[in-house]
Amino acid sequence: MSNKDLVDLAMQLAQQDGYDPALDLNATAPRADQPSETPEHQRRRPTKPPPMPTASDAVFFQPVMPAKVRKTAGELAAMIIADLSQVKGCPQRGLKVSVYGSNPWNAWLSFGADAGPVPNKTELQDFLDIITERLKRLYDVAL
Numbered sequence: 001m002s003n004k005d006l007v008d009l010a011m012q013l014a015q016q017d018g019y020d021p022a023l024d025l026n027a028t029a030p031r032a033d034q035p036s037e038t039p040e041h042q043r044r045r046p047t048k049p050p051p052m053p054t055a056s057d058a059v060f061f062q063p064v065m066p067a068k069v070r071k072t073a074g075e076l077a078a079m080i081i082a083d084l085s086q087v088k089g090c091p092q093r094g095l096k097v098s099v100y101g102s103n104p105w106n107a108w109l110s111f112g113a114d115a116g117p118v119p120n121k122t123e124l125q126d127f128l129d130i131i132t133e134r135l136k137r138l139y140d141v142a143l
Contacts, residue, residue, distance in 0.1 A: 011050035070142040073099035076135060080107055083131045090124060091115035097128070105141040107132045 071079075077097040084090050084097075094115030098108045109128045111118050118124070 068140045071139045072142050089120040102141050
């Protein structure tokens with residue numbers, strides 16, 4: 001349920017002009033063998049719809065997108081390396097991440113001679129893609 005739905009529901013409840021047995025959860029339903037006290041059309045009368053939002057309401061209910069934090073390319077590369085180093089089999093040396101571009105920014109993974117043989121190279125590159133996509137949602141590159 002969205003915030004607008006909640007506001008609409010609250011407006012409907014606030015504008016009701018009296019008791020509605022159809023909305024009372026504690027009321028007991030009349031038995032079929034007893035005559036009803038009020039006619040059917042009075043018991044189930046429709047409630048008055050809430051007024052349509054005005055222009056000022058529309059401005060008030062605009063979705064708020066959190067601002068992305070700005071990080072330098074070096075900071076983002078260090079964050080990626082820190083995440084990759086948690087993967088089993090990731091080399092402790094010879095790993096280089098380059099962050100390039102601005103919007104959207106990209107990352108490139110390379111293995112130097114110090115890394116030695118890397119049997120799970122493809123797995124690390126797949127993790128790079130996952131980590132980069134997560135960080136792109138949170139951070140922009142500060143130029």
